[in-house]
Amino acid sequence: MSGLLILAVVLIVVGLVGIVLPGLPGITLVLGGFILAAYDTQFTKVGWGTLAILGVLTMLTFAVEFFATMLGAKRVGASKLAMIGAGLGTFGGLLLFPIGLLIGPFVGAVAGELLHQRKNPRESIGHATGHATKVGIGAWVGLMLGTVAKLAIVGLMLGIFLFAYLR
Numbered sequence: 001m002s003g004l005l006i007l008a009v010v011l012i013v014v015g016l017v018g019i020v021l022p023g024l025p026g027i028t029l030v031l032g033g034f035i036l037a038a039y040d041t042q043f044t045k046v047g048w049g050t051l052a053i054l055g056v057l058t059m060l061t062f063a064v065e066f067f068a069t070m071l072g073a074k075r076v077g078a079s080k081l082a083m084i085g086a087g088l089g090t091f092g093g094l095l096l097f098p099i100g101l102l103i104g105p106f107v108g109a110v111a112g113e114l115l116h117q118r119k120n121p122r123e124s125i126g127h128a129t130g131h132a133t134k135v136g137i138g139a140w141v142g143l144m145l146g147t148v149a150k151l152a153i154v155g156l157m158l159g160i161f162l163f164a165y166l167r
Contacts, residue, residue: 015029057153061153069143082132
């Protein structure tokens with residue numbers, strides 16, 4: 001086994017761990033490992049078409065992460081501002097590894113919901129805060145479900161790669 005192939009396998013394994021544990025750019029490492037393994041064989045086993053499909057699936061995981069968080073917030077009655085806050089919190093959390101990924105969607109959804117309540121003062125502050133917290137938890141649950149979906153997509157990617165590499 002060549003040194004490049006060993007490095008590719010390490011990148012893929014670390015990337016798989018990074019999909020579950022925040023702080024590592026998991027899916028990016030997995031794709032990088034796939035590309036490195038393809039390069040190691042001069043793209044004879046895994047060609048550009050397969051890599052393009054893997055790239056599209058990689059982009060899909062980013063979309064899943066973003067939208068799952070927002071939909072989790074919406075499911076518990078979030079306002080549009082809370083859903084925007086959850087999305088912004090997810091992206092902002094990417095900049096603050098690793099804790100930012102865990103609390104970013106929650107904080108963004110809560111802040112957005114509180115801002116919505118401030119603009120539309122129909123309820124007491126305590127009730128608004130309780131609802132905002134519920135929305136934040138919904139966003140966090142959405143993020144966790146998004147992680148499960150990302151794992152499924154990465155499993156598909158791994159299957160596609162192995163099929164191309166081993167045939």
